[in-house]
Amino acid sequence: MAKRVTIHDVAALAGVSRQTVTRALNDMDGINDETKRRVLEASARLGYRPSRFARSLVAREKTRTLGLVVSSFRNPYYTEIAGDLLDCAASRNWQVIMASSESADETAALRMLSPQVDVVVGHFWSSMERIEEARDGVPVVVLDRTEHLPGTHSVELDLRSGIEEAIHALRAKGARSIGMIDSDYSLRQSSVYVPSSRRRDFEELIGPGQPKAAVAGEESIRGGSLAFVELMRAHPYVDAVLVFNDLMAIGAIHAAHTLNIKVPEQVRILGIDGLSLGEAVHPTLSTISIDRETLAARALDVVDTLAAINFAETEPIRHVVRSRLLWRESA
């Protein structure tokens, strides 16, 4: 590994001072054309690349860098949010460094990002303590989580009102027994299944008199398929299903095909997320849709607010984004 070519080497080769090199390369004036040409040539000859570290260190306007932890690149929900966030960040003059918490765990991603960025945004399901320890002083903006986490900022999701509305609407359409397919995420993380807040909301809203028809599966198309089969076997009377997310709901529709169950005639299927992918399946997927662009915009609002106070510790900032029902064909 050869030693780095510095501005000094270029200056030496061109027979000028370092500042002259700076002038030539940054297209500043106060430099003779001929000198400039010579410097540029020397720079090209040596394959000189200014150090981005030195440059940023001395830059008057520091590059503002945002760390983004993407939970999964296999679930379009997360990648679409990442896309929205990236666009929004670019328009507000933020660089984005991404890390995936798919293979590693999310605190590992956080720990890796924290020394590199001014602030981290992402979906985090770990305990407050673990986040606190991994963030190492860098402010964190937590997305989607419905509980309020002290010490971090958040853009929360109001799914509860969407779920409530959905239950009413499903009943109005004639559903008598509504089941749910939940995520088994907690089970995979800690070997203990804890119902998701989506399920907790669902069970509270559906009322105490109702039979509890719920199963949990992996957050994927396949997981949704398996869970649907399990649900229908255990609770054949179910005529409507709320599914943890759209990906699993698409899996459920797929499984319904296989089981020869007509959707929505025999069973209504309703997802959560609002993925455009839902339009590609038959029947098209009805869903509780999350306004991802607003979510991204709110997250950047928090980030800008924090930047304005130089990322000092401050009272948690909190935003809430609402969801809305998107009726297509499956429910």
Add this chain to the structure above:
Amino acid sequence: MAKRVTIHDVAALAGVSRQTVTRALNDMDGINDETKRRVLEASARLGYRPSRFARSLVAREKTRTLGLVVSSFRNPYYTEIAGDLLDCAASRNWQVIMASSESADETAALRMLSPQVDVVVGHFWSSMERIEEARDGVPVVVLDRTEHLPGTHSVELDLRSGIEEAIHALRAKGARSIGMIDSDYSLRQSSVYVPSSRRRDFEELIGPGQPKAAVAGEESIRGGSLAFVELMRAHPYVDAVLVFNDLMAIGAIHAAHTLNIKVPEQVRILGIDGLSLGEAVHPTLSTISIDRETLAARALDVVDTLAAINFAETEPIRHVVRSRLLWRESA
């Protein structure tokens, strides 16, 4: 915007030297516990955050940063590659900065990334000259492109052999007239439609005697649907269709449902990409599958090779990744 808190301020408040602050914060030894405690407290009081710029400038092992240009966050093909690349990069000790070329154009993304990173990886469809100008000396690794671009490194895709094999297999299964749905990407970029290399390969391989049944559409589910309708209207005799990518192919299957055309009985549909999503539709999508993990690994191989020579200009490095047929139900 308050002035930045530096190591100096912490040192002053704790009544020690800057070096002692460094020792305390970086958990180095050779420091009194009591002093350490005092420094840590001062640091916390001031909300001190070490400058990542200064730190990287002086670090012996420079952070190696790779820029990744993601063409679209709405097409799982690109996000899945991004995920693979991110994992691969992390395991080889590379930081990744991402930019999307979805809303902006790709040279803008390249221009934004180039001062921040050591090397850029991504899908680029612009002309050599535009890339050359935007990269500003930073080495670029171009993915997927089948033509050989002088001056940039590349991981190319051998789709031709996959397409050839597919045509043989479709004919063996009884297809008499194979059509194609192409991407109209070039049309959107420059108002002139230029057949993609996939289409050029297809037409060469299908032989000169064959009728040319091809239409072009947007690279999306919807675009695939519209194109399929158009294709079947213009060329009703077509009994097999090769589609530019899986997303469009899923759209085509969707449209076939709507048109009441049985897949694969009446028309066989074959995509390109190998998205796992293809398993979620009915019938499941047959496809020419690209080994994304190998693609990611090859790209990182190039990157590591370049790092070893300190990113000096060098002869273009070139890898080729093969594709393979993945028969599911639609063809």
Add this chain to the structure above:
DNA sequence: CTGTTAGCGCTTTCAT
């Protein structure tokens, strides 16, 4: 155990 010195590579004064 702690402080001093010397850079990392660049850009910005300010002289010349």
Add this chain to the structure above:
DNA sequence: ATGAAAGCGCTAACAG
């Protein structure tokens, strides 16, 4: 038009 000096904020190496 060019050069010299100062300093961005940090850490490694050496003193004390």
